[in-house]
Amino acid sequence: MTLESSLSGRGVHAGAGAGLGGALLAAAVLALLVLLGRRVARALDAFAHMRKVAADIPGPPALPLVGNLLDVVAGGDDRIYANLCSLMERWGPTVRLWLGPELVVGVADPRDVEYLATSNELIDKSPFYGVLEPLLGSGLSCLGGQEVRRHRKIVMPSLHLDILHDFLDTFQAEALRFARRLERHADDGRDFDVAPLCVEYSLAAALQTIMSSELQDGDAEEHRAFGGVLQSAMDLFMYRVWRPWFLHDALFRLSGRRPEYVRTMKALNGFTEGIIARKRRKLSDRRSGEGAEETTTTPTPRRRRRAFLDNILDDEAGAALSDLELRDEVKTLLCTGSETSASTLSFVLAVLALRQDVQAKVVQELDDVFGGDASRPVTLAELPHLQYLERVVKETLRLFPVLPFFTRRCPRDVRLPSGYTAPLGAHLTFFLPALHTCPRAWPEPRRFDPDRFLTENSCGRHPFSYLPFSAGPRNCVGQRYAMMLLKVEVATLLRRYQILPAVDAPGPQGSPGPQDVADLPIKVTLVIAVKGGVRIRVRRRAAAGAEASDDDVTSGPSL
Numbered sequence: 011m012t013l014e015s016s017l018s019g020r021g022v023h024a025g026a027g028a029g030l031g032g033a034l035l036a037a038a039v040l041a042l043l044v045l046l047g048r049r050v051a052r053a054l055d056a057f058a059h060m061r062k063v064a065a066d067i068p069g070p071p072a073l074p075l076v077g078n079l080l081d082v083v084a085g086g087d088d089r090i091y092a093n094l095c096s097l098m099e100r101w102g103p104t105v106r107l108w109l110g111p112e113l114v115v116g117v118a119d120p121r122d123v124e125y126l127a128t129s130n131e132l133i134d135k136s137p138f139y140g141v142l143e144p145l146l147g148s149g150l151s152c153l154g155g156q157e158v159r160r161h162r163k164i165v166m167p168s169l170h171l172d173i174l175h176d177f178l179d180t181f182q183a184e185a186l187r188f189a190r191r192l193e194r195h196a197d198d199g200r201d202f203d204v205a206p207l208c209v210e211y212s213l214a215a216a217l218q219t220i221m222s223s224e225l226q227d228g229d230a231e232e233h234r235a236f237g238g239v240l241q242s243a244m245d246l247f248m249y250r251v252w253r254p255w256f257l258h259d260a261l262f263r264l265s266g267r268r269p270e271y272v273r274t275m276k277a278l279n280g281f282t283e284g285i286i287a288r289k290r291r292k293l294s295d296r297r298s299g300e301g302a303e304e305t306t307t308t309p310t311p312r313r314r315r316r317a318f319l320d321n322i323l324d325d326e327a328g329a330a331l332s333d334l335e336l337r338d339e340v341k342t343l344l345c346t347g348s349e350t351s352a353s354t355l356s357f358v359l360a361v362l363a364l365r366q367d368v369q370a371k372v373v374q375e376l377d378d379v380f381g382g383d384a385s386r387p388v389t390l391a392e393l394p395h396l397q398y399l400e401r402v403v404k405e406t407l408r409l410f411p412v413l414p415f416f417t418r419r420c421p422r423d424v425r426l427p428s429g430y431t432a433p434l435g436a437h438l439t440f441f442l443p444a445l446h447t448c449p450r451a452w453p454e455p456r457r458f459d460p461d462r463f464l465t466e467n468s469c470g471r472h473p474f475s476y477l478p479f480s481a482g483p484r485n486c487v488g489q490r491y492a493m494m495l496l497k498v499e500v501a502t503l504l505r506r507y508q509i510l511p512a513v514d515a516p517g518p519q520g521s522p523g524p525q526d527v528a529d530l531p532i533k534v535t536l537v538i539a540v541k542g543g544v545r546i547r548v549r550r551r552a553a554a555g556a557e558a559s560d561d562d563v564t565s566g567p568s569l
């Protein structure tokens with residue numbers, strides 16, 4: 011073969027190769043386009059189906075592309091809660107809201123609520139929770155499918171009533187620390203925001219109980235920082251939900267808040283990994299200590315508290331969760347366990363400051379139960395006797411359900427008992443503020459009246475008219491924990507201090523502060539909070555009777 015012919019032969023091969031390569035590339039592009047086209051066609055079909063089925067559900071007219079987003083976010087993020095409540099009032103109890111291409115079907119009819127909450131099929135959280143996942147990971151609150159049952163089986167025994175009884179001393183100790191922290195405010199008599207303290211002490215309680223961690227001097231600073239990180243995580247979650255284009259990670263990468271998101275995720279992981287590492291070291295020290303002791307002394311039999319971390323890090327149960335699952339579950343329990351209780355406590359204190367008549371009744375009950383002794387710790391036997399206090403907490407959660415909206419994925423067209431059909435792909439959302447203020451179940455719904463929860467006043471009310479802790483297979487695993495913590499906190503604080511409204515704190519934009527419970531301005535992140543904080547004053551009880559003026563009692567100016 012000559013050089014020429016071999017060159018030309020190579021040229022032929024090269025030409026043929028290039029032709030083949032080009033053809034393959036063209037085929038690949040074509041296949042990709044077909045696939046993409048099919049996906050787009052499927053998405054459009056699904057969207058058209060959703061629109062068609064949802065058309066029967068009442069809701070405000072939707073604009074092209076943005077849908078009802080402008081109705082929801084009008085006035086800024088701080089108005090979202092109020093806007094959603096107004097939309098529900100106008101269109102509810104079942105409402106259709108388009109957040110861009112995402113369809114939210116809000117439910118507040120007790121029949122629908124019962125059907126959804128108790129369904130064993132509709133247990134998967136909606137894709138909105140996907141935004142939480144990088145922050146809270148695959149902890150219980152984000153999981154779906156079979157994993158839910160496995161995780162609940164692991165978590166729930168750690169919050170069993172027997173273990174809660176063991177937690178009482180810690181709740182009491184933290185409540186006392188909280189009470190002592192208020193001394194400086196009682197001394198200077200000025201108003202202050204009590205909400206951050208509620209977060210700090212609820213987090214400290216969760217760490218010592220659920221995580222059975224021992225706190226050191228100086229931890230408070232770290233906890234305050236962690237509380238801030240949790241707030242930031244919740245805020246970022248809502249930021250993305252109300253801007254649905256940011257639900258897609260690729261688009262969120264373009265957002266100015268993405269660096270904060272990454273920082274928050276790292277801070278959450280760092281804090282929880284630190285807790286687990288400390289606990290592992292402690293357990294391993296204890297084991298080697300026990301081994302050494304066995305050779306010299308007889309070990310004293312001691313009932314071991316099987317709190318969550320102890321249980322999981324124990325030798326036998328250790329394999330129940332992988333390291334990553336454990337970290338995510340710790341994050342989830344710390345977030346769900348502390349933020350919700352803290353927010354509820356701050357609402358209870360806000361209510362008590364504005365409603366001195368309710369506070370006086372709680373104090374009367376405390377006097378009856380504790381015989382006027384302000385320093386005696388709360389015992390297990392006394393907790394069930396704090397009935398009025400329990401009704402105050404329940405009524406607070408009716409008007410201020412701290413987790414106001416939670417959603418399920420709609421895996422098919424779901425015919426609701428109210429007669430409406432929620433289409434496949436919708437975010438089925440429980441709207442507690444509307445459910446809890448339906449006049450049929452709650453006459454004069456905005457009035458704060460703990461006695462609504464007396465048995466004789468509850469007759470005829472649909473049992474699913476009230477759902478602050480959800481119900482059914484995805485109900486709150488910390489309900490009893492929260493109720494016990496709140497009772498101990500309030501019983502400890504109120505025996506020492508009178509809670510008064512602030513005198514010099516203006517409301518938002520310099521307006522007079524709220525005069526009534528119904529005026530409390532609310533903002534929503536993942537949980538709700540009083541906008542601008544919960545500003546109160548405290549006065550020592552011993553002097554309260556002598557010092558309290560009519561002014562304090564009847565017309566608390568601003569909070």
Ligand code: HEM
Pocket residue numbers: 135150151152158162169220342343346347348350351354407411412413416417477478479480483484485486487488489491492
């Ligand atoms: C007043 C306080 C509390 C309120 C109002 C509350 C409310 C709720 C609600 C409404 C849900 C359902 C959320 C959903 O379906 O997406 C829930 C779930 C959950 N709660 Fe609570 N909660 C409180 C305290 C706690 C505490 C103290 C803990 C932990 C100790 C806790 C742990 C959880 C967990 C892990 C879930 C997820 C359960 C699941 O998805 O299967 N909660 N909570």
